[in-house]
Amino acid sequence: MENFAVGKPTPLLDGQAKVSGQTRYVGDLKMRGMLHARLVVSVYAHANVKRIDTSEALAVSGVHSVITAADLPYVTPSSRNKLMLARDRVLFVGHPIAVVLAETEAAAADAAEKVHIDYEPLAAVVTMDEAMAEDAPIIWPTGVPSGAGDEGAHGADVGGDEKGTDKKTHSNIADVAQSSRGDVEKALAEADLILEHTYTTPMVHQSSIETQGVMAQPDSITGGVTMWVSTQTPFGIRNDVAGVIGVPESDVRVHAAPVGGAFGAKFGLYEPLVALLAKAVGRTVRLILTRNEELLTTNPAPPMRVDAKIGLKTDGTLTAIDIHVTLDSGIYPSGLGSFSAYMMTSFYPVSNYRTIATNVVTNKQSDGAYRAPTAPTVIFVLDTLLDEAAEKLGINPLELKMKNCAKPGDLLANDKPWPKMGMQETIEQVKAHPLWQKRNNGKAKGHGIGMAVGGWMGGIEPGAAVCKLNRDGILQVQTGSADLTGVHTVFGQLAAEAFGIAPDKVRVVYSDTDSAPYAGGVGGSKTLYTMGSAVVRAAQEARKQVLEIAAEEFEAAVDDLEIVDGKVQVKGVPEKTIELGAIASKAMTFGGKYPPIHANGRQAITAQSPGFAAQIAEVAVDEETGEVRVVNLVIIQDVGKAINPLIVEGQIQGGAVQGIGWALYEQMHYDESGQLLSGSWMDYTVPDAVQAAPLETILIEIPSDAGPFGAKGVGEPPVIPTAAAIANAIADATGARLTDLPMTAPRVLQALTDKSS
Amino acid sequence: MWPKEFDYVRASSVDDAIQQTSDNTDAKILAGGHSLLPAMKLRLSEPGKLVDISRLADLKGISANGTLSIGAMSTHAEIAASADVQQYCASLATACGMVGDHQVRNFGTLGGNIAHADPASDPPTVLVAAGATIHIKRSRGERSVSAEDFFIDLFTTDLEDGEVITRIEVPNLSGHKAAYVKMPHPASRYAIVGVAVILEMDGDTCKSARVAVGGATVSAMRASGAESALSGSSLDDAALNAAASAVQSDISDALMGDVSYPESYRQAMSGVYLKRAVKAALG
Numbered sequence A: 001m002e003n004f005a006v007g008k009p010t011p012l013l014d015g016q017a018k019v020s021g022q023t024r025y026v027g028d029l030k031m032r033g034m035l036h037a038r039l040v041v042s043v044y045a046h047a048n049v050k051r052i053d054t055s056e057a058l059a060v061s062g063v064h065s066v067i068t069a070a071d072l073p074y075v076t077p078s079s080r081n082k083l084m085l086a087r088d089r090v091l092f093v094g095h096p097i098a099v100v101l102a103e104t105e106a107a108a109a110d111a112a113e114k115v116h117i118d119y120e121p122l123a124a125v126v127t128m129d130e131a132m133a134e135d136a137p138i139i140w141p142t143g144v145p146s147g148a149g150d151e152g153a154h155g156a157d158v159g160g161d162e163k164g165t166d167k168k169t170h171s172n173i174a175d176v177a178q179s180s181r182g183d184v185e186k187a188l189a190e191a192d193l194i195l196e197h198t199y200t201t202p203m204v205h206q207s208s209i210e211t212q213g214v215m216a217q218p219d220s221i222t223g224g225v226t227m228w229v230s231t232q233t234p235f236g237i238r239n240d241v242a243g244v245i246g247v248p249e250s251d252v253r254v255h256a257a258p259v260g261g262a263f264g265a266k267f268g269l270y271e272p273l274v275a276l277l278a279k280a281v282g283r284t285v286r287l288i289l290t291r292n293e294e295l296l297t298t299n300p301a302p303p304m305r306v307d308a309k310i311g312l313k314t315d316g317t318l319t320a321i322d323i324h325v326t327l328d329s330g331i332y333p334s335g336l337g338s339f340s341a342y343m344m345t346s347f348y349p350v351s352n353y354r355t356i357a358t359n360v361v362t363n364k365q366s367d368g369a370y371r372a373p374t375a376p377t378v379i380f381v382l383d384t385l386l387d388e389a390a391e392k393l394g395i396n397p398l399e400l401k402m403k404n405c406a407k408p409g410d411l412l413a414n415d416k417p418w419p420k421m422g423m424q425e426t427i428e429q430v431k432a433h434p435l436w437q438k439r440n441n442g443k444a445k446g447h448g449i450g451m452a453v454g455g456w457m458g459g460i461e462p463g464a465a466v467c468k469l470n471r472d473g474i475l476q477v478q479t480g481s482a483d484l485t486g487v488h489t490v491f492g493q494l495a496a497e498a499f500g501i502a503p504d505k506v507r508v509v510y511s512d513t514d515s516a517p518y519a520g521g522v523g524g525s526k527t528l529y530t531m532g533s534a535v536v537r538a539a540q541e542a543r544k545q546v547l548e549i550a551a552e553e554f555e556a557a558v559d560d561l562e563i564v565d566g567k568v569q570v571k572g573v574p575e576k577t578i579e580l581g582a583i584a585s586k587a588m589t590f591g592g593k594y595p596p597i598h599a600n601g602r603q604a605i606t607a608q609s610p611g612f613a614a615q616i617a618e619v620a621v622d623e624e625t626g627e628v629r630v631v632n633l634v635i636i637q638d639v640g641k642a643i644n645p646l647i648v649e650g651q652i653q654g655g656a657v658q659g660i661g662w663a664l665y666e667q668m669h670y671d672e673s674g675q676l677l678s679g680s681w682m683d684y685t686v687p688d689a690v691q692a693a694p695l696e697t698i699l700i701e702i703p704s705d706a707g708p709f710g711a712k713g714v715g716e717p718p719v720i721p722t723a724a725a726i727a728n729a730i731a732d733a734t735g736a737r738l739t740d741l742p743m744t745a746p747r748v749l750q751a752l753t754d755k756s757s
Numbered sequence B: 001m002w003p004k005e006f007d008y009v010r011a012s013s014v015d016d017a018i019q020q021t022s023d024n025t026d027a028k029i030l031a032g033g034h035s036l037l038p039a040m041k042l043r044l045s046e047p048g049k050l051v052d053i054s055r056l057a058d059l060k061g062i063s064a065n066g067t068l069s070i071g072a073m074s075t076h077a078e079i080a081a082s083a084d085v086q087q088y089c090a091s092l093a094t095a096c097g098m099v100g101d102h103q104v105r106n107f108g109t110l111g112g113n114i115a116h117a118d119p120a121s122d123p124p125t126v127l128v129a130a131g132a133t134i135h136i137k138r139s140r141g142e143r144s145v146s147a148e149d150f151f152i153d154l155f156t157t158d159l160e161d162g163e164v165i166t167r168i169e170v171p172n173l174s175g176h177k178a179a180y181v182k183m184p185h186p187a188s189r190y191a192i193v194g195v196a197v198i199l200e201m202d203g204d205t206c207k208s209a210r211v212a213v214g215g216a217t218v219s220a221m222r223a224s225g226a227e228s229a230l231s232g233s234s235l236d237d238a239a240l241n242a243a244a245s246a247v248q249s250d251i252s253d254a255l256m257g258d259v260s261y262p263e264s265y266r267q268a269m270s271g272v273y274l275k276r277a278v279k280a281a282l283g
Ligand SMILES: Cc1cc2nc3c(=O)[nH]c(=O)nc-3n(C[C@H](O)[C@H](O)[C@H](O)COP(=O)(O)OP(=O)(O)OC[C@H]3O[C@@H](n4cnc5c(N)ncnc54)[C@H](O)[C@@H]3O)c2cc1C
Pocket: B028, B029, B030, B031, B032, B033, B034, B035, B036, B037, B038, B053, B072, B073, B098, B099, B100, B101, B104, B107, B108, B109, B110, B111, B112, B113, B114, B115, B116, B120, B121, B122, B123, B159, B163, B164, B165, B166, B188, B189, B190, B191
């Protein structure tokens, strides 16, 4: 039977409310007696805090209190509890030291300026090289805190060979993970072509339009809190907060408020602190970060350096990868370095590899997940290396990548086989595309065309959903997944299809952590894949319950019944029908004999379904200024099954534009003393309509085995290959190969000058 | 972001505005608010009182009578769309049309723009090249100053407390070939470098040239070396190359840069954009 809801372009359920300003974000919520929190943050990258003088701040009218670490219980520093108030020592510019609580935002802001702090500045380590230097000041003299899991939180399969991990003590090196296969030295010695470069990619900020927002209301009886949070992971927040405030998680209730963008940045940050503040003062407390704070003191993507060496045979066979990743995770380690090394040696399976991943801590804000954590860097390195190798070997770069790319059954870095996936198929689509064919024939002057391909392993996490049938014939779907990226809209389509009801007869409701069944965080390209399956199962179960009631009413067999136009009927006998609402009513009435329709669907899918995207970029390079304009960007992505092509295309386009940001513009700059220089959107370039290119999205559908209707994750892949595709296009246009992101106009100009001299 | 608490009054006349800002040095003129309010929200500026001049009819309107007279409260959008400006000094219309985005152009004013004197602004560069005159009113009467002398340094002008810019006067340049070109910062769209040229042509020969640079420098400034390189030439490649190197030395003492677009890059770009400006002027 043809699908009637799945595969249909369906506008976002919450679209109208969002564009008409009806959506109420955390910043729009007000509670009686609510206090506004304003952070007082460190102006030094590393300093002892000698004295905090709050007297002048307390005198500001409307100020309730000024809280410092001394007023709060001690919390062991860890990567998950990263943003507590500094105790005696500040570790980065932006490190919160005190919080002003006031009746109005304005009073809080006035008073925050009047908290006077005596610092004793200490030597700071700002760059990864400073951190690793012989006589570097040590950030964590008693050992680098552990307990990261950002990559886990993001649903990534860390994989890799963990046995080689070496935790350093009394050092700014948090850990060094090594992994290998075959004999790299020998393979390099026998290679016909060796390429070796050092690549850098900067700290990049997720920069969603809505900043971090948290509101907590204390419960003086249980000691717990109720929270409204702009988050990807309400259940994750519940767990983190309960751990920090020291109550069972059942005493913490988290409402995921509508989210105005997250991209990995909203996996838990200020929630434990705000919960502690609310408990400390016994009043509701709300913290909404300013844009400046958002840039200064959250959790952006880490700066990385990759020393890479590859070996190939003249026929283009890749024989060796030798990689050293150094990742600067800010004050807390994240473990993303070894994850990136794992990807580096999985996408292009090779008989001989060696990876070293060094995670370094520095006096900067801590890193976190940003859409496909580290993957844009990984593909920038790998794909541009292969592109250059192809050029040197006189092979078409597409053919060389096709030859070496991972195919199902090939070995991942951890020696497990790649599951079903479509890396090769996306490359084949590039080959057939007219823009790619224009590369050797018919390009405008100064233009270049490049392609790149990258993917994401696909996240997994158990989760459940509920379906109920109301007396008005509406099927209600209930989950605890925060609504990002349109997942609720898609849940509605899936439920409609699985139940057999028009999509407009489905209502999807978000429920908080007390009332919803468990759902994993929305991130890592896993929500539709996993939670979608739970919704399908719940809807199928609800259908079964409905048909059982109808069967009894009709004295017919369940198998002889069908649902048509909101009614149950005996197959082929349209005269004999019963409205869905009537069935629900029979089960929701005094003296009724049927149990209400209430169906659960659960899943714990363990198979990952990797998703791949290939991109073709056409760029125009201004050789006088170094400016690069993306003239065309084609994204070809294997999405398994596009349940909602509108949303899928939107996701892909958004990811690709973020990829343009990685490629050409975005970089968080710090000066030698650790001051953030790009602390506003006047300096930090988030690409917008002017920088975005005309985008063409082409969906290919290689169904996954486990996802609903064959769907797989689509969120991460589109951001991954863009920087590489643009770099390859710049090389095609100018012959210059850039190894540092972003490829800003001054850098491109420098590369052109270097090449011609 | 919340500014410090402040008082707000609407000025009843230009003299009233002058009086209110002379009596109280903590008071500031409010025009379109598109530079002042962001600065207040960031607490870079903390005036105790705002004196709103935005409704004063005396400060509005554009007229062309031998010279072009632009009321200080004219918005960028009004200037960009004005037929008089197009006729007398089309490159000023170009520059105002390049400012920010629609909201900024609909609210931001020429008077506010030049009083604020952001070094990366667009209109000042054209005003300096055009030889514009800034008319200022104060309690002791009126005075005027050339655009070239008005812009002194980063966010610093010749304007004193208690003074109000009333209008900006631009000579009639309709017989000249002129252009303003800029490299916009990708984040803010302010000028990384902006170059204005005004060429007086005699057939294929450039009789005289006026050149100004902004964005790359601490304030909009004349580039006299570039002017001499162009003047008397036929604007051929050799002349353009000479002018492009001259402009780079003209601005070498006044360079300004940031971490993404350092001084050296902006300096080099001033040469590139000078050539582009001349080409654009010649059409
Ligand atoms: C998002 C954004 C992008 C922008 N992009 C650009 C750009 O690309 N190029 C560019 O050139 N500019 C740009 N601007 C700046 C814009 O041009 C100025 O904000 C605007 O012109 C200032 O005028 P205003 O009327 O808003 O002045 P206000 O903000 O009201 O005032 C600015 C200052 O001038 C003083 N002042 C105002 N009028 C007078 C007067 N008549 N006499 C004496 N003092 C006065 C005020 O006291 C204040 O100190 C941008 C601004 C924004 C917000």
